[in-house]
Amino acid sequence: MPRCPVDGLALIPLESLRDAEGDPFLGATIAERFVILGRLGAGSMGTVYRARQEAMGRDVAIKILRSDRAFDAQAKARFTREARAMSLLSSPHTVTVFDFGEIIDDSPDADLGLGAGGSLFLAMELLEGESLGQRLKRDRRLSVVEAARFARHALLSLAEAHEKGIIHRDLKPDNLFLTRLPSGDRQELCKVLDFGIAKVMSDGEQPVDALETQAGTVFGTPRYMSPEQAQGKPLDARSDLYSLGLLFYQMLVGRPPFIDDDAVVVMARHIKSTPLPPIEAAPDAGISRPLSDLLLRVLAKSPEDRPASAKEFIEAIERLVPSRSPADEAGSQETEVPPAEASATGQLLAVVDRTAKGSRAPDARRLGARAGLIVGMVALLAVLIALALMASRQRSQGAPREVQKYVGIAAGAAASRASPRSALDPPGPSPVDEPTSAPAPVAPSPTASPSTSAPVIPASRQVRPRQRNYEKFQ
Template sequence: MHSGTWARSAAGEGELRVCPACGTEYPPAGPQEGPVTFCPNEGYAIVRKADVAAAHGDIMLGRTVAQRYTIVARLGTGSMGAVYRAWQDRMARWVALKIMRYDRTVDAESRARFEREARSMSQLQSPHTVTVYDFGEAEDGSVYLAMELLEGESLGQRLAREKRLPIRDAVHFVRGALTSLAEAHTKGIIHRDLKPDNLFLTEVPDVGGAPSREVCKILDFGIAKLIRDERAIDALETQAGTVFGTPRYMSPEQAQGLRLDARSDIYSLGVILYQMVTGIPPFDDEEAVVVMARHIKTKPVPPRDIAPEAEIPPSLERIILRALAKDPIDRPATAEAFLLALDAAERGFPASLPTVAPALRQRLASSASHPLPTLAPSVLRRRRRWLTAILLFISAVLIVGVIVLWRDRMASKPDAASTFAGEEDIVFEEPTEPSPVVAQSANEPPLSLDSLPIAEEHEKSKIDTSKRTSSKPKNSTEIPANSREPTAATPPTEETSPPPPPAPTPTSSKRYGLFD
């Protein structure tokens, strides 16, 4: 079934509408009307005249299926049925509604295949697979499958317009398809009809106001098959002389009606990748039988020979030719293996290869002036920053207060200070200019942080005054590393121990001893 037109269209504003049942014409929809309006005469939904003409008298237009899906347009048709654009009122969303043809419904085998498709697709949760919402049976006995309605275009439409895609974009789209196939194959499902019309390119919103990202989604598992049921079903199809699939993208074993596995999808995706980078499929002819025979027997021309101007990397060419191997054993065994090979090849691509498709360059360029916004810190993080700043400020004030208090106390005890400074014959180097922090007079004893009043023992280990001494300029005053063992310029002839510094007063200990 052709699925390339599964795109969301305009709501119909500014266009004449008509009731598909009675033919009554209505003016264009007004801004106050809802998504769907019903004819008061027949109860059918009022649809656009253009959609009625495009459906060629399809009797499903305007009807409500299973009392929940109101059909307003036909999107595509196929051998198994048709796909419609429908409105689901309870969920307030547009859906793609696939309905099996009534004459197919009475066929037990066809009905079983349709139900198998619904169940298989409902198991797939990859973002690169179209999402299934619902499956059921309508009032007239027909079966339906409700899926997400995508906005964008199929890969077939993109190739018809641009012929050939940039290398990196081709790899990007194939990577998305392989991601979908990896999940499907793991769950025992093979697609069997991969082609550009079944790969849909849609845009998904990105975070932070960034431009939308274009992703590839696999559509239409209409002839998908559970691998565990392959043998029994293929026997019936072979007896009837029927081969399912699209000849241009069909694997050799599929063209021969042989048993299929996941490597058949790998071959079909290799054909699509070949066409994306060269502009043409590897085998093409007006006769489907000729194309199928070439898939079976003819070796494909290397892509670099077909399109030398495309600058196809040799590593990518080798991956494509391996995927197109006639014997499934010679192809990548799984979709994951194909993905890993593409990742390894892409790391070696030259930087000159464009990274953005021509259709997206203008949109991305317009958003260059609007970079991603900087994420604001959380409330808790901002509170922590303010608390840290306040604590640092308080700590600085307390340290300055301790130093000033200590200087005042030392100035009020000259005897202790002279005893401490003159116990030994210590020679200090006179500074060329006063210290930028604390100006000292010639009669003032040298300062030492170790002599500060400290109540807790573990605070002493936090002050390494020896490092401060080594970092001083050569012409500055040398402060002893330890006030109890002062360092002199000339070694003393007789080693004596200076008295310990005066003990802190109870007032100072009580006031500052708990500061950490």
């Protein structure tokens, strides 16, 4: 069943209420600044609407005290107390109140059908998400890290409230709301709702808690009451810590420590019974012994045996449980590692290391090949220089033109085999290809002795280049 985002009360289906078209608040402007857009639901204390605050450009949730409760002094006092307590708080883990006021008949909203006493409204942030109660109903229990995070968030809200003399007195799963930041942070934010029966201890005025005038009256939810609350004794901040400890216990174990259909029996167990240690109640939940002992300390019967403050409780949680789960940590890294791979990090590192070592051999072979190519090119260059000198001397001695041409082609073919890139470059002028005024080609005499300083290769021993190389240089 949906819950009121303000006080956590069950919302009555709209079909069971009067037709929305007959609701005088729909389309109305409240306090000259909130335009009612639609109904979100209704509880025993009031109706919750979605409204638009045009001046601020935002949608808000507005709770309006039901007209039939507007004549009830206690209902008005509770509504006012809730607004007053929440207006004192600014923690991001407490639902934010924007405005509070009266709706009276002599205002521009006189057509709202209100009685002479008018009514009250409370405007606050509009939350998107679900209550802890809804989450536990679906998932039964949470991981240790997630449960610790939500408990810590709630304690941060309570720490501020306690510092300002406010005791919540009604912590329960439906009064913790799980939402996400607009920035899209992966982690959920837990906010505390419903300070409707909160007790403001340091008012400086007459007691604002009208319910306190009824001596011995017990207020709250029996399943999540502290022992002193169940007995109607005076309360302080440690009563809220006990209730929050019950919620933490349920998030870890999957159920509260004391369950019974009879509220009186449950209250009696809070007073007299010792809860089963969480580590024994849920041995497969990954609860450490120190964390289990901490919860038993928080659930001590005497307030003196519990942590002295919400801050002390927070510090104890932070010592025992990391603030982020492995999945959250992985999401914050530059490279996200899937859980299956993250569990075998050592194996992955070993594979990477072996790959790195094995890659050195191919690199060395490539370097050796490059060195050999360089040496070959240097040798080829020396041959070309020698051939050029030989051709030059042949010209001076009347060497045949045809021999000179084939020598140049053979040199070009050899260069193409030595360096494929050079075959793509346009050939520059070569001394053997330059025009010359030498006589017509004449084969040298077989008996002729070649010069000892620059031997001349006989024409009969010249090797023509392969046709494919020759065609490349035409």
